[in-house]
Amino acid sequence: MTPEPDPTPAGSADPPPPEVHPPPGAEQAGVESPEDAALLEDLRTVLLREATTTTRADRQTELPCGSRFGGYIVGRLIGEGGMARVYAARDPLSDKPAALKVLKPEYLASREMLERFWREAGSMARIRHDNVVGILGFPQEGDIRAIAMELLAGRSLRHHLDAARLEGRPMPIARAVTWAIQAARGLAAAHAVGMVHRDVKPSNLLFDDAGTLKVADFGAILLMEGATWLTGVGKQIGTPAYMSPEQCRGERVTPASDVYSLGATLFEMVTGRLPFEVEEASPLAVMLKHISEPAPDPRTWREDLPRWLATLISRCLSKDPQSRYPECGALADALQAGAGGVPAEEESIASSPDLIDTETVRRRLAELSHRAIICWACRCARRVQALNEDPRLERALAIAESAAGDADADGTPESIGRMMRRIQTLRGESLDAAYAAADGLASPAAVEAAKAAAAAASCAAARCIEDAAADAAFAARRAVSALHLAGRSVRAFWAAARKDYRRLREFSAGQTGTVGTPIPPDLLDD
Amino acid sequence: MHTTQTSLLWAVRDPADREAWISFYRIYAPMIRQFARRMGLSEADSEDVLQEVMVLAHRSLRDGGYDPARGRFRNWLYGIARNRSLMALRARRRRTRVQCTACGDGPDVLGQIEDPAGDQAAAEIWRQEWRYALLGAALEHVRAEVGGKTFEAFVDHAIHRVPVETVAARLGIAPSSVYVYKGRVLEAIREWLARFEDVPDE
Numbered sequence: 156m157t158p159e160p161d162p163t164p165a166g167s168a169d170p171p172p173p174e175v176h177p178p179p180g181a182e183q184a185g186v187e188s189p190e191d192a193a194l195l196e197d198l199r200t201v202l203l204r205e206a207t208t209t210t211r212a213d214r215q216t217e218l219p220c221g222s223r224f225g226g227y228i229v230g231r232l233i234g235e236g237g238m239a240r241v242y243a244a245r246d247p248l249s250d251k252p253a254a255l256k257v258l259k260p261e262y263l264a265s266r267e268m269l270e271r272f273w274r275e276a277g278s279m280a281r282i283r284h285d286n287v288v289g290i291l292g293f294p295q296e297g298d299i300r301a302i303a304m305e306l307l308a309g310r311s312l313r314h315h316l317d318a319a320r321l322e323g324r325p326m327p328i329a330r331a332v333t334w335a336i337q338a339a340r341g342l343a344a345a346h347a348v349g350m351v352h353r354d355v356k357p358s359n360l361l362f363d364d365a366g367t368l369k370v371a372d373f374g375a376i377l378l379m380e381g382a383t384w385l386t387g388v389g390k391q392i393g394t395p396a397y398m399s400p401e402q403c404r405g406e407r408v409t410p411a412s413d414v415y416s417l418g419a420t421l422f423e424m425v426t427g428r429l430p431f432e433v434e435e436a437s438p439l440a441v442m443l444k445h446i447s448e449p450a451p452d453p454r455t456w457r458e459d460l461p462r463w464l465a466t467l468i469s470r471c472l473s474k475d476p477q478s479r480y481p482e483c484g485a486l487a488d489a490l491q492a493g494a495g496g497v498p499a500e501e502e503s504i505a506s507s508p509d510l511i512d513t514e515t516v517r518r519r520l521a522e523l524s525h526r527a528i529i530c531w532a533c534r535c536a537r538r539v540q541a542l543n544e545d546p547r548l549e550r551a552l553a554i555a556e557s558a559a560g561d562a563d564a565d566g567t568p569e570s571i572g573r574m575m576r577r578i579q580t581l582r583g584e585s586l587d588a589a590y591a592a593a594d595g596l597a598s599p600a601a602v603e604a605a606k607a608a609a610a611a612a613s614c615a616a617a618r619c620i621e622d623a624a625a626d627a628a629f630a631a632r633r634a635v636s637a638l639h640l641a642g643r644s645v646r647a648f649w650a651a652a653r654k655d656y657r658r659l660r661e662f663s664a665g666q667t668g669t670v671g672t673p674i675p676p677d678l679l680d681d
Numbered sequence: 682m683h684t685t686q687t688s689l690l691w692a693v694r695d696p697a698d699r700e701a702w703i704s705f706y707r708i709y710a711p712m713i714r715q716f717a718r719r720m721g722l723s724e725a726d727s728e729d730v731l732q733e734v735m736v737l738a739h740r741s742l743r744d745g746g747y748d749p750a751r752g753r754f755r756n757w758l759y760g761i762a763r764n765r766s767l768m769a770l771r772a773r774r775r776r777t778r779v780q781c782t783a784c785g786d787g788p789d790v791l792g793q794i795e796d797p798a799g800d801q802a803a804a805e806i807w808r809q810e811w812r813y814a815l816l817g818a819a820l821e822h823v824r825a826e827v828g829g830k831t832f833e834a835f836v837d838h839a840i841h842r843v844p845v846e847t848v849a850a851r852l853g854i855a856p857s858s859v860y861v862y863k864g865r866v867l868e869a870i871r872e873w874l875a876r877f878e879d880v881p882d883e
């Protein structure tokens with residue numbers, strides 16, 4: 156007989172209670188010994204986990220570089236937050252870049268929450284403001300949902316704050332005020348139409364390539380709340396570090412809640428610390444402080460802070476929403492009025508000449524030609540290949556290097572079609588090789604390096620120079636960790652990588668962004 | 682094909698024995714990954730921990746760093762996994778100044794593991810993950826060994842508690858066979874576990 160589709164499929168949410176209809180012969184065969192019952196219970200847990208672990212389900216929402224999603228061509232993975240992955244993408248029709256925020260499956264579970272979120276997102280999409288990240292649409296394919304938005308080239312305020320802290324220098328006050336004004340203006344546009352952001356924090360304040368701040372992720376926290384509802388306990392909603400007292404208590408949010416969160420962010424910009432920091436604290440302890448402990452005076456940590464600004468921050472951080480600025484427009488005006496007396500900032504973002512972190516590498520490489528980027532990434536990966544001498548890895552690298560040839564495509568529709576197919580194959584083959592190798596290799600980081608080099612090559616071949624640079628930078632970082640794990644000198648690696656970079660730059664001077672003449676093979680011989 | 686933990690651990694010492702290393706990775710990677718996740722590390726950090734633990738364990742096994750006479754393999758591997766997870770947690774603490782901005786890990790994990798009672802909790806997590814990972818590997822092995830229908834009958838009836846008649850009708854087998862299959866699969870799982878569960882203390 157043909158097996159019918161099972162009416163109670165495996166993994167069905169409510170399996171029938173055991174032994175509702177005692178089967179014939181249950182006495183002799185259906186009764187479980189306690190040991191059997193315990194073993195079965197554990198097996199149940201194992202199978203259930205396999206079906207639900209985020210790592211596995213997550214993979215389904217991973218979009219490979221070069222694939223298509225909702226009409227976009229997917230590029231590199233920019234970052235990953237609690238509930239989504241963000242990819243660079245391109246709209247092939249208009250040739251305009253975009254960012255795709257692809258929601259993780261656990262945030263798509265409840266229809267009710269989704270509807271609530273899309274309603275909100277739909278209204279946000281209608282807000283057009285210089286300081287708000289523009290929403291382009293909500294592409295969907297199968298079960299996977301995404302938010303398409305303006306692609307921002309700069310980093311988030313979180314990055315700037317981390318960098319400032321690492322270098323041990325406080326943020327210039329004029330800069331903090333300028334950015335706070337921009338954030339407040341963006342939020343005010345939402346408040347004006349009765350909407351609340353709910354999750355104002357540094358990682359949601361992004362910069363475009365002109366350095367203008369834009370507010371992102373309106374209403375996204377609603378999805379998080381949805382997940383908490385679903386999973387019941389143990390899952391923290393976002394971060395309480397910037398959360399208003401009323402949000403900590405689970406009460407209704409108002410525009411004044413965003414005023415509080417922006418106040419907490421501004422507090423961090425000028426002092427380098429959060430209003431409530433608890434050594435080794437639980438999120439709960441921080442929430443309690445938001446609710447009941449008076450906010451400290453920021454001048455405790457920043458003596459040169461103008462008094463008006465300290466007062467303004469304290470007002471934002473009032474426990475009682477009624478005592479704060481009622482909405483961000485008023486806050487922006489107050490900041491602007493005070494800023495009249497702040498001397499303009501002297502530009503001092505000194506660019507360090509060294510290639511040290513992934514971000515610097517990325518920016519530097521973006522100045523090179525396509526071919527030079529491929530070349531650089533492959534050389535990074537080659538330096539770690541010596542650790543493994545794995546034939547499959549070798550193949551992944553060879554494919555990557557041969558992509559340099561494809562970068563010569565002349566731009567006719569046929570050659571572009573050929574190139575795109577080639578990229579798909581390249582991506583697939585190098586990933587296969589890398590995954591196959593990852594199962595058996597002593598240094599999976601080396602595999603990652605080769606994989607990233609291949610990804611860089613595929614992006615470069617597609618002329619996505621920014622993406623290629625990002626992948627190449629990632630290849631370098633992975634190479635560093637592979638060498639580190641193998642006990643090799645990382646310093647020597649960077650020195651060599653810097654040398655390569657300089658030679659490639661001399662070579663590609665004047666042909667930025669173009670494919671240009673092939674790199675002479677001896678240029679990079681050691 | 683390695684039939685016991687002891688033979689597998691021995692085979693892994695041979696760098697040329699790729700197959701042994703792959704089997705080793707398949708069995709032990711899931712528990713290390715899950716352990717790191719449950720210690721509060723992000724997915725990316727857990728993958729890094731997994732890589733590091735695998736590299737260290739492999740090198741140490743090759744150099745004879747694990748001596749069965751001196752303790753269980755389970756505890757030896759725990760030592761490495763715990764250590765690396767702690768290092769990753771410390772690195773994260775340096776990255777994010779405030780513990781609570783961490784990625785949804787609930788209360789302060791690091792502080793807890795560093796105190797003895799919390800360390801017990803970590804050991805308990807490891808014990809669970811060890812069992813789950815071995816059960817997962819046993820299931821994989823037994824699935825291949827007993828064949829589709831037997832395994833399906835087992836999963837439907839014994840795991841999902843679908844009534845015997847429904848399972849029998851769907852698979853076109855006699856209801857009594859369902860019990861036989863269930864017994865057979867449980868037996869095979871027990872047998873596999875006995876070979877891969879650690880040699881008991883003393």
Ligand SMILES: Nc1ncnc2c1ncn2[C@@H]1O[C@H](COP(=O)(O)OP(=O)(O)OP(=O)(O)O)[C@@H](O)[C@H]1O
Nearest residue numbers: 234235236237238239241254305306307311358359
């Ligand atoms: N439109 C965009 N253009 C460029 N980068 C973006 C864009 N939107 C988000 N990003 C980046 O993508 C990364 C992930 O963002 P995401 O919003 O998912 O996480 P998050 O804000 O860090 O944390 P949370 O999950 O708590 O919101 C961040 O590094 C962010 O800077």
Ligand SMILES: [Mg+2]
Nearest residue numbers: 236358359372
């Ligand atoms: Mg965000």
